[in-house]
Amino acid sequence: MLSDLFFRLRSLFHRTVVEKELDEELRFHFEGQVEKHVQSGLTHEDAKRRARLEFGGLDQVKEECREARGVTFFETLFQDVRYGLRMLRKSPTFTAVAVLTLALGIGVNTAIFSVVDAVLLRPLPFRNASRLVDVTEYSPGKVDDTGVPYPDYLAWKQGATAFDETAAYFLIRASNDIVLGGPLSAERARYSTVSNSFFTILDVQPALGHGFSASDEIPGGAKVFLISDAVWHGAFGGDRHAVGRPYRLDGENYTLVGVMPAGFDFPKGCGVWIPVGTLGQFGLHDRISHPFHALGRLRLGVSLAQAEAEIEKIQKHLGEIYPNTDAGWQVRAQPLLDEITGNVRTSLFVLLGAVGFILLIACANVVNLMLARASAREREFAIRAALGAGRTRLLLQNLTETFLIVCISVVLAVALAKWGLALIVSLTSIHLPRMESFHLSIPVLTFLAAIAALTTTLVGLVPALQISPQAFQSGFSSGQRSGGIDPHGRQLRNVLVVCEVTLALVLLCGAGLMLRSFVQMNRVKPGFETEHLVSMKIALPGAAYPKAEQTSAFFDRLLERLQSLPGVKAAAATTALPFSGESDWGSFQIAGRATPDWAHVPAAEGRAISASYFQTLGIPLLRGREFSAEDLRNNNTLIINEAMAKKFFPGTNPIGQHLISIDERSNAREIVGVIGDVKSFGLAAESKPEMYTLYRGAWYMNFVLRTSQDPASVVSAAREQIAALDKEVPVYQAATMDQLLSNSIAPERFEMFLLALFAALALTLAAVGLYGVLSFTVSRRSREIGIRLALGAQRGQVFRLIAWQGMTLVIIGVALGLSASLVLTRLIESLLYGVCATDPLAFGGGALLLMSAGFVACYIPARRALRVDPMTALRCE
Amino acid sequence: MVTQRIDLPQGTLDLLILRTLALGRQHGWAISERVQQMSSDVVRIQQGSLYPALHRLERRGWIKAHWGTSENNRRAKYYELTRSGRQQLEVEKDAWKKLTTAVAQVLGSA
Numbered sequence: 005m006l007s008d009l010f011f012r013l014r015s016l017f018h019r020t021v022v023e024k025e026l027d028e029e030l031r032f033h034f035e036g037q038v039e040k041h042v043q044s045g046l047t048h049e050d051a052k053r054r055a056r057l058e059f060g061g062l063d064q065v066k067e068e069c070r071e072a073r074g075v076t077f078f079e080t081l082f083q084d085v086r087y088g089l090r091m092l093r094k095s096p097t098f099t100a101v102a103v104l105t106l107a108l109g110i111g112v113n114t115a116i117f118s119v120v121d122a123v124l125l126r127p128l129p130f131r132n133a134s135r136l137v138d139v140t141e142y143s144p145g146k147v148d149d150t151g152v153p154y155p156d157y158l159a160w161k162q163g164a165t166a167f168d169e170t171a172a173y174f175l176i177r178a179s180n181d182i183v184l185g186g187p188l189s190a191e192r193a194r195y196s197t198v199s200n201s202f203f204t205i206l207d208v209q210p211a212l213g214h215g216f217s218a219s220d221e222i223p224g225g226a227k228v229f230l231i232s233d234a235v236w237h238g239a240f241g242g243d244r245h246a247v248g249r250p251y252r253l254d255g256e257n258y259t260l261v262g263v264m265p266a267g268f269d270f271p272k273g274c275g276v277w278i279p280v281g282t283l284g285q286f287g288l289h290d291r292i293s294h295p296f297h298a299l300g301r302l303r304l305g306v307s308l309a310q311a312e313a314e315i316e317k318i319q320k321h322l323g324e325i326y327p328n329t330d331a332g333w334q335v336r337a338q339p340l341l342d343e344i345t346g347n348v349r350t351s352l353f354v355l356l357g358a359v360g361f362i363l364l365i366a367c368a369n370v371v372n373l374m375l376a377r378a379s380a381r382e383r384e385f386a387i388r389a390a391l392g393a394g395r396t397r398l399l400l401q402n403l404t405e406t407f408l409i410v411c412i413s414v415v416l417a418v419a420l421a422k423w424g425l426a427l428i429v430s431l432t433s434i435h436l437p438r439m440e441s442f443h444l445s446i447p448v449l450t451f452l453a454a455i456a457a458l459t460t461t462l463v464g465l466v467p468a469l470q471i472s473p474q475a476f477q478s479g480f481s482s483g484q485r486s487g488g489i490d491p492h493g494r495q496l497r498n499v500l501v502v503c504e505v506t507l508a509l510v511l512l513c514g515a516g517l518m519l520r521s522f523v524q525m526n527r528v529k530p531g532f533e534t535e536h537l538v539s540m541k542i543a544l545p546g547a548a549y550p551k552a553e554q555t556s557a558f559f560d561r562l563l564e565r566l567q568s569l570p571g572v573k574a575a576a577a578t579t580a581l582p583f584s585g586e587s588d589w590g591s592f593q594i595a596g597r598a599t600p601d602w603a604h605v606p607a608a609e610g611r612a613i614s615a616s617y618f619q620t621l622g623i624p625l626l627r628g629r630e631f632s633a634e635d636l637r638n639n640n641t642l643i644i645n646e647a648m649a650k651k652f653f654p655g656t657n658p659i660g661q662h663l664i665s666i667d668e669r670s671n672a673r674e675i676v677g678v679i680g681d682v683k684s685f686g687l688a689a690e691s692k693p694e695m696y697t698l699y700r701g702a703w704y705m706n707f708v709l710r711t712s713q714d715p716a717s718v719v720s721a722a723r724e725q726i727a728a729l730d731k732e733v734p735v736y737q738a739a740t741m742d743q744l745l746s747n748s749i750a751p752e753r754f755e756m757f758l759l760a761l762f763a764a765l766a767l768t769l770a771a772v773g774l775y776g777v778l779s780f781t782v783s784r785r786s787r788e789i790g791i792r793l794a795l796g797a798q799r800g801q802v803f804r805l806i807a808w809q810g811m812t813l814v815i816i817g818v819a820l821g822l823s824a825s826l827v828l829t830r831l832i833e834s835l836l837y838g839v840c841a842t843d844p845l846a847f848g849g850g851a852l853l854l855m856s857a858g859f860v861a862c863y864i865p866a867r868r869a870l871r872v873d874p875m876t877a878l879r880c881e
Numbered sequence: 882m883v884t885q886r887i888d889l890p891q892g893t894l895d896l897l898i899l900r901t902l903a904l905g906r907q908h909g910w911a912i913s914e915r916v917q918q919m920s921s922d923v924v925r926i927q928q929g930s931l932y933p934a935l936h937r938l939e940r941r942g943w944i945k946a947h948w949g950t951s952e953n954n955r956r957a958k959y960y961e962l963t964r965s966g967r968q969q970l971e972v973e974k975d976a977w978k979k980l981t982t983a984v985a986q987v988l989g990s991a
Binding site: 008011012025026028029030032033035036037040058059060061064065068069071072073 | 908909910913914927928929932933934936937939940941942948951955956957958
């Protein structure tokens with residue numbers, strides 16, 4: 005075996021030497037024969053002639069020897085490669101077009117796949133990440149509420165055998181931030197309350213300081229917290245001595261015990277972790293709130309389904325013991341990766357499908373190109389076949405040429421993918437989870453190789469199948485060009501064009517739907533006036549403002565100053581700004597109603613505002629009145645929004661009713677007014693019930709200013725005012741409301757943009773393909789056209805002949821595309837807003853666009869057909 | 882003189898070459914002469930089939946080649962059997978015997 009390989013390698017690399025040796029050997033034999041004949045009496049000349057006859061074809065012997073050496077395959081391969089390169093150089097336009105088309109198709113595929121790889125395929129950076137499972141509860145009736153109460157988690161922990169370790173973590177919805185007063189600046193950070201096992205299950209330890217101790221899990225233990233590396237560098241300036249000192253967290257003093265290693269920010273960009281002990285006795289036994297998720301590591305051999313079933317059983321049992329709080333909640337377990345990337349999954353797959361279509365269209369185009377080229381090379385193939393080349397040999401040669409083109413395209417494609425992805429990300433400023441930049445990882449390289457192989461096979465084999473030995477005879481002998489169109493080839497070309505048109509239409513319909521959905525979303529009224537609105541956040545450091553009155557006094561003074569600034573028409577303050585994702589969900593009781601069981605206790609978003617808030621934002625007052633100075637003194641009033649009125653006071657007048665919030669059990673507030681709904685959580689989201697109170701004691705605040713001039717100058721003026729009041733107070737996240745609004749729909753905009761881009765690409769490729777096929781047809785049929793014209797056909801008839809040929813293909817493609825779209829667009833239903841998956845406007849628009857592009861593509865070659873001069877066509881043979 | 886050419890059954894060429902080389906190392910021409918001689922002029926190996934066969938056998942490792950000087954002081958390529966070649970010779974001789982006995986049996990019986 006080894007000697008065989010050796011032999012072949014030697015024959016391959018020492019070809020000249022081996023050839024010389026063969027030559028010498030055969031010559032020796034030849035001379036031996038000559039000698040023999042001379043000795044048996046012939047003359048030298050006769051002997052030589054005799055020997056030559058006996059020898060037969062010298063070259064054939066050599067050829068057979070070469071074959072016996074077993075390296076013909078490689079030798080022919082090298083030959084083919086050299087020949088292929090030469091042929092490609094000879095037709096630079098063809099090569100350029102083919103390479104560019106394929107580079108485009110392969111490039112977009114690589115780009116999207118690299119995103120899929122980074123986001124969906126790459127394993128999480130935790131130990132045994134594949135066995136990590138996220139478990140949560142959900143109530144089938146309510147869509148928005150998912151989560152696990154802490155006591156339930158404890159019950160699961162005790163009862164479940166499916167996991168060898170479990171942890172609980174507070175999962176951040178929208179963005180539950182906590183305000184942290186660091187030494188350098190106050191910062192708003194995401195936080196999570198976690199059990200101690202959270203760190204062991206994920207196998208991370210603090211890089212600085214130490215983690216939580218067992219006593220921290222017990223309520224009443226020390227108030228400690230951990231921060232992420234990013235927060236450490238931000239609010240703490242990377243100061244090592246910051247560890248061990250107390251800081252203001254959410255208004256209370258917590259001691260910083262450690263800093264997590266760089267890069268760790270689970271869950272969802274978390275910056276602060278606090279132990280479960282901080283929940284207190286009430287929190288640890290709270291069966292009503294569902295703020296946690298459970299994390300578990302499956303035991304070896306246990307499947308996800310088994311674990312889910314086991315927990316479901318425990319939960320059912322809990323439902324029986326505590327019917328008021330736990331009944332009706334079901335369990336959902338999914339791999340941790342799915343939980344993190346959940347909602348991006350569908351979009352990514354849709355994009356992957358779209359680029360797959362583009363690749364197919366690109367391949368179809370190149371196949372058509374090759375078919376056209378093959379007809380031009382008919383004579384060459386005929387000669388080669390006559391000289392003895394088998395069909396396989398020609399196929400191989402074609403494949404090699406294709407492979408060369410694909411290789412060049414791949415190199416271009418990688419560059420295109422890297423550059424294109426960076427461009428798109430910068431244009432749309434989107435941030436996908438787990439995605440940093442284009443990465444040529446092993447899965448991506450494998451994908452690239454697979455795509456290259458697939459493309460080579462598709463593009464190389466399909467035209468080669470057209471090559472048949474019979475066609476050669478006719479091609480060789482006829483010597484004419486007109487009769488040369490192999491009807492088989494034309495059918496194939498037409499089929500390919502129809503396929504391209506179909507695929508392009510499906511993409512256009514999809515993009516059209518996304519566009520309509522985006523437009524619909526943009527049309528949604530946010531519920532307030534968003535123009536000329538500027539906002540900024542302020543947090544008061546706890547050391548300087550320990551008392552609630554001090555913070556309120558500061559904000560009051562600041563509000564006055566801001567209102568008097570030139571260019572500011574109105575100023576207001578609020579603890580939660582619309583479109584910022586901030587949420588403060590709290591439960592309450594309605595006075596005068598029977599206390600509902602704890603599973604149905606009402607809850608709403610709470611916001612603390614200044615009296616000028618509604619007017620500044622332009623939120624309409626529907627019923628009752630706004631806050632007055634007396635309300636400020638007594639602090640016992642509440643204003644609710646319409647959603648809350650509808651939900652909790654259907655059919656009755658909420659004005660005059662009293663509410664007791666869970667945070668202020670002693671204060672029964674009277675509802676004095678109802679204002680219009682605001683889409684605080686996004687244009688596509690439902691308005692949640694909201695209750696507004698006048699601020700008192702909040703130590704962080706958003707200030708909103710309605711400006712009459714350039715927002716930037718107003719912001720700097722505002723900063724000056726704040727600095728004038730207190731130099732130490734930091735101001736951050738200054739933004740216009742338009743920016744915030746735009747950011748809130750950034751993901752949808754990104755998707756729409758990408759899909760529209762891909763649809764445009766597909767359309768262009770399909771149009772180019774159609775144009776190419778028709779041009780080719782015209783040039784091939786020029787003789788026929790000439791004859792028709794000579795026989796008296798009108799120019800218009802000729803035009804219609806060609807154009808109709810093209811448009812038939814387009815119409816068939818559009819029909820097929822519409823039927824395919826009807827089925828396929830259901831897949832993106834979850835991504836659409838306000839539009840059904842078979843929206844006729846989108847479909848109609850797509851079909852119209854495609855037909856127009858098709859018509860333009862047909863027009864040019866048809867016009868060219870008109871310019872055929874019958875005399876030259878007839879004369880030219 | 883027209884000699885009747887009998888075509889060698891497939892695979893016998895390898896056997897003949899191996900057999901010849903069992904007698905000692907020789908170059909290609911000598912092999913062809915020897916076979917002709919030993920078969921009393923019945924079997925004449927054509928050069929067109931001899932050299933491809935030799936290269937094939939060399940590739941399979943049953944014979945090995947080296948360059949040397951011939952009787953008349955010319956450079957020639959000499960072949961000799963390798964150990965596996967010797968084994969292969971035995972195997973093929975065996976197979977040949979079995980085949981010919983079987984064929985003779987079939988022809989012999991009525």
